[in-house]
Amino acid sequence: MSIVTIKDVAARAGVSPKTVSRVINGEAHVRPEVRELVQKVVAELDYRPNAFARSLSSTRSYLLGLFIDDPVSGYAADVQHGALIGCRERSYHLVVEPVDLAAPGWENQVRGSISALRLDGAIVAPPICDEAALMAVFAEAGLPTVLVAPSVAPPTSGTVRMDDRLAAQEMTEYLLGLGHRRIGFVQGPIRHSASARREEGFRRAMEKAAVAVDEACVVRGDFSSRTGMELGEKLLALPDRPTAIFASNDDMALGVLITAMKHGIAVPEKLSVCGFDDAPSSRAAWPQVTTVRQPKAEMAAAAVDILVNPQFRRKAGGEGSHLMLPHELVLRGSTGPI
């Protein structure tokens, strides 16, 4: 007999399938000795409930959808990893659904996944978690939704995020603490909502320390290492060049670092460089780049926690659950005292 069903267990234990079902789902109203017996038989037969039958008859699918834009990015990979771990712990499964907002008919694709798989919830990664049209689809389907690191929190979703502003502020304070006063800042792209918050944190720290920000030292990049190199050239060519450069993400920081090397500017002796995200690129060069660890995996795992929480599920759409996870400065070799 290849596949063990609930009937097999029931027969062997001498009870009804329904009782086995009760034991499996941890419901009340089963005598302790019966419960134990059933559990023993379950273990013996290595019985595993058929997820399909289960979700067909009950209202839950034990399936969460992870909706992402660009599944290839390292960011998405970390988020997914966290979600996967969260699901595993709670015996849920994760279905990854790429969403290409540029493709016509993406809305139907999404609707299709939701209704065909009867998803129990959706985790939405940036940047598409800021897409109103997508949120509308979830809301319309009444699907509990949790956004990871969104820029705004729609009323119909839970959110899990980190404090970009505060983290940038702390990083800046760390640089100031090292004695730096002329600090260059490489902004991220405008459409990325985190960019603004990071810059805000930078400025706030400078202001609090009463250090003037030289606007010539603030330049805008697009999160690519390419612009990091270009803007690095620009900043380092300044007559009174900065002693530290804070880039809004790690790729750009890497670009700055490479440029410094190219010009024989010793890091961190002559120049401190730091980034944001703790992306793989922050470890690609030597010295490795000081950065802010964004708890990507933890955020995703927390999103799973929220989604499987019955209290949250009850309020369709699941407003009201908002979590802010702690970040962490990762101090590495690319920063030092002036």
Next chain:
Amino acid sequence: MSIVTIKDVAARAGVSPKTVSRVINGEAHVRPEVRELVQKVVAELDYRPNAFARSLSSTRSYLLGLFIDDPVSGYAADVQHGALIGCRERSYHLVVEPVDLAAPGWENQVRGSISALRLDGAIVAPPICDEAALMAVFAEAGLPTVLVAPSVAPPTSGTVRMDDRLAAQEMTEYLLGLGHRRIGFVQGPIRHSASARREEGFRRAMEKAAVAVDEACVVRGDFSSRTGMELGEKLLALPDRPTAIFASNDDMALGVLITAMKHGIAVPEKLSVCGFDDAPSSRAAWPQVTTVRQPKAEMAAAAVDILVNPQFRRKAGGEGSHLMLPHELVLRGSTGPI
């Protein structure tokens, strides 16, 4: 009415549910006009078959499992992306299952996914596709399995891969064609099966061109950019230093490139550098690194194709389907004539 079922469609079209089922699944024996009518109604009602009901009654689940070791790596992300696209085209869904071979009980985890979700097939990414114990679990479950870029092809699985040896040979020939004779080679870690094949290709090209390989110019790294930098130092300090360095992967090539910059060795004027994989890191620096594009996404998509192919599925385990996908040299700025 929120959820449209097959009965609703049947009622509206004035036929039986079974006929609707036939139309949906593209079965024969339906009069053309009936078929058309049903399709019209399906579209009107925006009907989507419930995947659970479908797989409960039929023997198929329309679900494929992607088994990966480290879901965070860029490699895995590309593979997953390809698999996702392949699934989408064929209205399958993908369930990502991380496998931690270090964790006790991983075998039961895997068995659990297979039997609870009634997976239709497994795609296994490197490096765990070379794990005999894992393969044994799939074989035992009779699950059709396709390995992506394995080092060996077990008799019970299909495989999709690229020709590492040939690609490395072509890259070397390209360098030779540019006039390079002293070519450094950075080997990959021994446990990575592709490493040996890449080195083999390098040596074969050198041999064919009757250029002696200076063993002092052949050094072993571990695929990290860190060792790339260290070994770069070593190679560039050689009395008669190489005019070109071929690293077995892009991270190491990036390390070499950074080291060259640090020493003021112009790339590609004084030194050509190339890597392997077309990883993001190959684009992280400037000039961007010449490399070999490994068709990761295409391999995964091909794996899906094989898995959903009925012919393959019939032979349990699915021996006999082996695909070799074409690679591509990506010529960028880091290589040039001597």
Next chain:
DNA sequence: CATCAATTTGACATCGATGTCAGACATCGG
């Protein structure tokens, strides 16, 4: 000990699709 409430248990319908099989209908040759 009878009665009633609370607890435990199982019979049966159900979720939404597909597989099986038999019946209805059309076509064709003799």
Next chain:
DNA sequence: CCGATGTCTGACATCGATGTCAAATTGATG
């Protein structure tokens, strides 16, 4: 015009679990 063959179509059982509800059992109480 008949029977044989082949093409459509639908009734019904089924997949494997859970929800509902009533029956059986237990325990408490007067």
